Amino acid sequence: QVQLVQSGTEVKKPGASVKVSCKASGYTFTSYGITWLRQALGQGLEWMGWISAYNGNTNGNTNYAQKFQGRVTLTTDTSTSTAYMELRSLTSDDTAVYFCALELGIRLDYWGQGTLLTVSS
Amino acid sequence: DIQMTQSPSSVSASVGDRVTITCRASQDISTYLAWYQHIPGKAPKLLIYGASTLQSGVPSRFSGSGSGTDFTLTISSLQPEDFATYYCQQANSFPRTFGGGTRVEIK
Numbered sequence: 001q002v003q004l005v006q007s008g009t010e011v012k013k014p015g016a017s018v019k020v021s022c023k024a025s026g027y028t029f030t031s032y033g034i035t036w037l038r039q040a041l042g043q044g045l046e047w048m049g050w051i052s053a054y055n056g057n058t059n060g061n062t063n064y065a066q067k068f069q070g071r072v073t074l075t076t077d078t079s080t081s082t083a084y085m086e087l088r089s090l091t092s093d094d095t096a097v098y099f100c101a102l103e104l105g106i107r108l109d110y111w112g113q114g115t116l117l118t119v120s121s
Numbered sequence: 122d123i124q125m126t127q128s129p130s131s132v133s134a135s136v137g138d139r140v141t142i143t144c145r146a147s148q149d150i151s152t153y154l155a156w157y158q159h160i161p162g163k164a165p166k167l168l169i170y171g172a173s174t175l176q177s178g179v180p181s182r183f184s185g186s187g188s189g190t191d192f193t194l195t196i197s198s199l200q201p202e203d204f205a206t207y208y209c210q211q212a213n214s215f216p217r218t219f220g221g222g223t224r225v226e227i228k
Contacts, residue, residue, distance in 0.1 A: 035217070044222040045157070045165065045208050050215065063215035066122070099164060106171060106212040107155045111164035 002026040004100055004112035011118045017088040020115045022100035029081035030054050033103045036074060036085045040096040049074050050103060051083065090119045123147050123211050127220030133228040140196040142223045144209035149189050153213035156185055156194045159222075160205045168207075169194065199225070 007021040022034060036048040051074040052061040062074050073086045083100055098115045101108040124147035134140050144154065152172035159165040167176045169185035172192055182197045196203055204227055209220040 039159075044206075045159065045210075045219045047210075047217045047219060050217070065216045101165075106153050107167055107176075108157070108165075108210075109167055109176075111166075114164060 002102065002110045004102060004110055006098075006100060006112040006115045009116045009118075011120065012090050014091055014119060014121055016090050016119075017086060018090060018117055019084055019086040020098050020100075020117070022083040022085070022112050024053075024081045024083065024102070027102070029076075030078055034074075034076065034083040035101045035103045035108055036072075036083075036098065037101065038096040038098045040093070043096075046096075048072060048085070048098075051076060053078065053083065087117075090117075092119050095119050122216055123150060123214065123218050125209055125211055125218050125220040127207075127209055127223050129223060130221060131224040131226060133226045134199050135228045136199055136201060138199045138228075140199055140203075140225060142194045142207055142209075144187075144192040144194070144220050146190045146192075146211055146213075150211045150213035152188045153211055154185075154187065154192050155210050155212060156183075157208045157210065158203075158205045159208065165208070170212075196225075 003025045005023045010018050030053050033052045035050045038046050049064040053076045075084045095118050100112040102110040126145045154172045156169040157165040168179050168183050173185045184195050186193050206222045206224045208222050
């Protein structure tokens with residue numbers, strides 16, 4: 001069965017970077033894209049970006065929300081069926097649960113369990 | 122970017138009630154609209170995609186309708202496990218965008 005398993009809880013200081021992983025199984029990794037989203041406490045779901053797992057973050061195969069442009073990088077490792085989300089220059093506003101999800105065209109069918117990121121000095 | 126506006130932001134209802142949530146897109150998105158249920162501490166769950174197609178395994182009390190800019194999610198008879206927050210999301214174009222969410226609370 002399809003599974004997305006994310007890396008564990010992270011605690012970072014302001015200004016630092018974080019890299020969250022999302023290991024996929026149960027389907028052909030390169031057939032679909034991976035979406036990254038987050039939810040801060042008390043806030044709604046926020047779409048961060050999408051990456052095609054077919055050929056990773058080569059030009060034209062990623063899409064980012066304007067809000068995160070220049071601060072987030074999505075990558076994939078097809079040898080391990082793993083997607084990564086790196087977020088830089090962290091502030092307390094980045095404290096949130098981060099999710100990866102498998103995008104089957106027009107829907108997010110399967111989700112990772114979420115990764116809690118806390119940014120605090 | 123396409124803006125998605127949900128209403129109401131919260132609703133109080135009792136078990137057995139019919140609940141309707143609306144979602145409006147700032148431009149025509151055809152039927153590229155999905156609905157998700159989110160219970161705190163869990164991953165969001167896909168309920169409806171293509172505006173009206175019920176995801177496999179989702180109870181038939183959930184239904185979706187609409188096209189263009191106006192969409193509706195209906196829960197025909199609210200069950201205890203349905204108390205959650207519901208989000209619409211457009212999949213017509215990048216960046217994907219979500220509505221602000223509708224919290225369904227126990228009356």
